[in-house]
Amino acid sequence: MASEPQRGSREAYDYAEVRNRSDQQSLRLRRVSSRVSNHNYPENDLRPTPAEENEEGDSGPPRELKTIPLPMALKRAVRQAQEMHVPVVSRRQAWRRRKSLHKLKEKARECLHFFTLWRKSLQKIGGNFGGGVESYFLFLRFLVVLNFVSSLLIAGFVLIPSIVFRSVGGSAVNGTGPDECTVYDPNPQGLDLFYNYFLNLLSGTGFMEYSYLFYGYYNNTTVEDRNFSYNIPLAYLFTAVFYFVFCLICIIARMGTAAQVAVATGGGAVGNYSVILFTNWDYGCQGDQATKLKQKNILYRLQVDLEEESRKKKTAALTLGQKLILYSLRVFMFLVSLGLIVAACYGIFKATNFSQIKSGVKGILGLVYEYLPSIVITIANFLVPLLGDQIARVERYSPSNTVIVALLRAVFLRLVSLAVLLFTLWRQITCEGNIESPNCKLCHYNYNDHPCWETRVGQEMYKLTLFDFLVNFALLFLAEFPRRMVVDNWSSKLAQWVGRQEFVVPANVLGLVYGQTVVWTGALFCPLLPLINTIKFILLFYFKKTTLFYNCRPALRTFRSTYSTVVFLVVLLFGWGLATVVMVYSLAQISPSRGCGPFRFFPSMWSIVPTSFYRLSETTQDFLFFIGSQSFSIPLFALSCVVMCYFVALASVYGKSVALLRAQLKLEGRDKQFLVKQIEELSRHQILKHTAGAYE
């Protein structure tokens, strides 16, 4: 009969449909639902599957409606079906509770959404310039928030108590030691012209020196009431230490989320073409120009990757002689770049020394001498990466490696130049580490040149921060706007070849890391520096955004945005490490100034902790001793080893199960092909049988 073969094929159709239920069914739904009437609603697909029902005993709707890829009308139908599926009263209550909790979460998320800083600007930047540039601005926003919270911390624990208790309270320890060391007179004599006022503002001297800005103004006050006591030196120390720990925790937390993403995607090696093709289109692109740019971007990336692949095949086939030449060239270039960095450091060293010698000069020339280290650092940071780019071109690494190598070199240069500056300062303050030398013998630090050395270091950091900001500002008006005007209005070949400026992300990020490292180094000596830095970074955001939209053309060579977050944070950690070394050394080794600051009568800054420690109650002391003793720390160490082993084992098990599932997928595909073939054979068999039967 005619209907039978149809039924056979209909059965086959049903079977195939059931087999591909989860993917094909929902795909067909979208097209089928518009053409067919109600009876095609796939009820068996939308009811909770038996497995899910068994797992969640008395739960409500097991699958969120939002995550079902169906048109709105069908989602409504699903919801009605699910609502009818909650018969038992207790189930209904639990379901209602879940719903209200859910609504609360939604409201909280909406509120948080509203308060996110600069959300619209970041979206606009990302849509027009891509993920790499957006990651720079996200990093900048993170630093703004970090600095703001830290300045609140410092203000709350150090600044406000200092202001409040300035007149009240006595000093904790009375002074011992030679009297000459305690003389400190920062207030300038004579008239203050506006000119001098401005110079003082820029260099942190004069009226600015003896103020809440710098360490020297804070006093050794301790307030002790009946049930309230506040020890300002101790608060100062602990706030500084906690500030560093807090920043470390924030950076690691943020790096954790970014690294999770990086690990889950299993390495973005070159040649990951499917990922590029399927996920790279940015649907947030607006406008013809942005779209064309994105297309050019993708084309460029595909061509580069394909070329790199064929180049890899070629290099694998290089002869021994050619390889030898390439490697010796790379070693030579490495030595050249190292030499450049050493030369830059020597220049900074000389400049700092020269600036110290000439520190008494007044006027504009004096200002130039004061800013000489910053000027030399900025010039070095500008020239050496340029030369580094040329060097990298000779070395012929693959494009992705070139970017990483250039970034590492530039980071190294910036941090080493800062370290050299600090080293020269240290030499002057501690007479090259030799306490017995004539200048330092009396007060254990170079009293003649630096009556209040902490303020001096704070001033240097303040000057570096300000100068960095001024340079950025000046570049904006003197280099970037004019360049754009020249390129736009002067149509010569030279102008076209130079072209509009490109927003180079790595160089800008290094600027941020450098600025933040300076702030960290100086926070111990200049407590208001995080606040100044917050304002500086906020202004920098608006400046950079302006220059991005008016002067820059988007980069053709993109910097991968996921790895960039992790790389920026790692580089920031280097800076943090440098600042921590400086802080630990200042706290433990160098003796504080006798004439100023909250630690003026202590042999070292850290020594206030043991002194206050012995004033605590007996039980607290015993408890703290116990925590530091071996009977506590060794079991703790053993426990953390066990926990770590557990996580490592877990990770390896997950990796193995991923590989297993992949193999299973392959087998499923083969199963499917085999079964489809069987069905076809069977149905063909049936048709033959029935046509044969029909003819009988």
Place this chain on the structure above:
Amino acid sequence: MGTTASQLGKDLLSEYQELTFLTKQEILLAYKRFSELLSKDEKYVLNERVPMDRILTLPELKSNPFRKRICYVLSTSDSTNGSLTFEDFLDLLTAFSDSATMEIKSHYAFCIFDFDDDGTLDCGDLEKLVNCLTGETDETKLTAEEMRQLISNILEESDIDKDGTVNLSEFQHVISRSPDFVRVHVY
């Protein structure tokens, strides 16, 4: 449903919030933008269908190389003319919103890339996809040799069951390795 509405009712709004990933402000903004596309007499009928060419005047879609495919995939009209109602429009926005799950995004991405609507991505689909991504003009296309190399690389990477096409599960597997799609949900 089916009544005249020049403004979204509260019930409807909360229903949309439940069924999509959009926040209340986003739904209202979407309603405003959508009603700008309607002519005056169409404004008072809910579930009015807007033809595709008017949808494509939206600045967000105007230059998108996948604009026509997006409209076709998300349309629930009986004829395949790519027209969208307001609810289809909301479905479009939710699929592209930041908070949509990977499942939704990958499902719709797969439908959009499946140019011949056969449920899998074969060589023809992949070639059209590459051309869409790099631009249709001659100077922005890859050469034939590069295209061949690229497609063979893609199939080698993503086609797990080696049937010469990429189906939805293989597609989702590839996507899950992409950093932009991996989301750390804090629930």
